[in-house]
Amino acid sequence: MLYADIKKYDRDNMFDLILDFPKQIESAWQRARGTSFPLMSSVDKIVVAGMGGSAIGGELLAGLCLEQMDIPLLVHRDYTAPRFINSRTLVLASSYSGNTEETLSALRSAIGRTKNIIGISSNGELEKLAAEFDFFFLPVPGGQPPRTALGYMFFSMLAILQYYGLLPEQDDSVDEVITLTRALGQHYMDYGNPDNPALSLAHQLYGRIPIIYGAAEPDSALPTRWRNQLSENAKVLAFANVLPEMNHNDIVGWHPASTFLDRVFVIFLLDDAISDRVRTRIEISREIITARGAPSCIISSSGLSKIARLFSLLVLIDYASFYLAILNRVDPTDISNIDYMKRELAARLA
Incomplete structure (x- = not known):
């Protein structure tokens, strides 16, 4: 019976995405570890700008870093960047779609205050901003719900912090x-x-x-x-x-x-x-x-x-x-309420 219900309700193959999570982790780590990131000035704090499924990787990373890193990491979920961002701040703009309005707004307010910016997304407006303002962009594979892309987002950020020596080596872990x-x-x-x-x-x-x-x-x-x-x-x-x-x-x-x-x-x-x-x-x-x-x-x-x-x-x-x-006889991928929110925001604030 469960097999039939899965075939009926899992119309967008969420189950397959969950099954492939270990492969996603491996892919994300190999991609990021093989990337040459730009030279960066001295960093004394980190801000991860993100929302929802793209922010939770930063929250999990912040917890991991408490005992392994000497500088603070803040996850920021809002339209404006924190006032304390300056030339010694590393900003990681995390938006799986590349179009998260809060993240893009916060990023725009941070540009000009620090050159230490790395964007992480599958494409979208974030990639365009990286090209326009000449900050580093790390692409990840797209085409799935942001909450299922935790492996791409978390392990990309983990590799970045290891690359700059902010975290000890994580390869064995x-x-x-x-x-x-x-x-x-x-x-x-x-x-x-x-x-x-x-x-x-x-x-x-x-x-x-x-x-x-x-x-x-x-x-x-x-x-x-x-x-x-x-x-x-x-x-x-x-x-x-x-x-x-x-x-x-x-x-x-x-x-x-x-x-x-x-x-x-x-x-x-x-x-x-x-x-x-x-x-x-x-x-x-x-x-x-x-x-x-x-x-x-x-x-x-x-x-x-x-x-x-x-x-x-x-x-x-x-x-x-x-x-x-x-x-519960529902489609696990469906996010109708979020889609409605986005449509109404666009209509009412046009």
């Missing part, structure tokens, strides 16, 4: 990511296997509101990516937060006054590197949530390197959100 995501994908793609963790998770989430909690390890952007994949692929509202922050606000909402608690499903994303204090906070938080009658589960990362552990959890939600879309 990237090799591990490719091997691990390929092995996990072989397991998750088998929707005829009742022990498939991705399919089991989709069934647990079916008909419920997902709430995802994570921690700084392996990356505080993980819950955000999980939430976004569930919203875009499965067409469900989902919510996300991180510990210990949620223990200072969100946790109070687990109260009988919240009348929908019997309709949620809570996921805690766990990693071996989480500190004992945060691990204990997760245990106590889960006790509070369980006492309110909400089902929950803990999902642990796998892998040795930080980046491999990160992507072990990212590939799981790709498959689980796809299966949930099929259970």
Whole structure:
């Protein structure tokens, strides 16, 4: 039955894009590692300008860099560039389509304040701006939804930071990511296997509101990516937060006054590197949530390197959100609300 539903609802072959993710990572890394980037003046901060699926790679990278880089990396999601951008700032303009209006606007306001600019996209207006203002442009293959191009965007930026010596060498970690995501994908793609963790998770989430909690390890952007994949692929509202922050606000909402608690499903994303204090906070938080009658589960990362552990959890939600879309009888690729927003913006602001 699931096979027939996949054929019916996955009209744009999202499943194939998810299957090919390890190849995408390998391609992105080889392309970027084989690129000679321009000479750059001394850099003391990095700004990634992007939105949606093109920004999440920057968020994940920022988390990875906290312990491996000596300068700050900020992900900027808005129309204007931060005031602090100057000649010592590296700006990475990340727009898979090359036409994201917020990213292009922020980029235009940064041009003239720094020459350290690299654009990353499949084509579009961003490529034209690079030619007009003479900054470096790194092309990536196009033709797919931005949220499925995380491998192209994240690993291109990772290679750039390694090239300029801002990050230590990542080649061994990237090799591990490719091997691990390929092995996990072989397991998750088998929707005829009742022990498939991705399919089991989709069934647990079916008909419920997902709430995802994570921690700084392996990356505080993980819950955000999980939430976004569930919203875009499965067409469900989902919510996300991180510990210990949620223990200072969100946790109070687990109260009988919240009348929908019997309709949620809570996921805690766990990693071996989480500190004992945060691990204990997760245990106590889960006790509070369980006492309110909400089902929950803990999902642990796998892998040795930080980046491999990160992507072990990212590939799981790709498959689980796809299966949930099929259970919900919706096209996982469809983004009708975003398309409507773009049309109405164009019409009303013309």
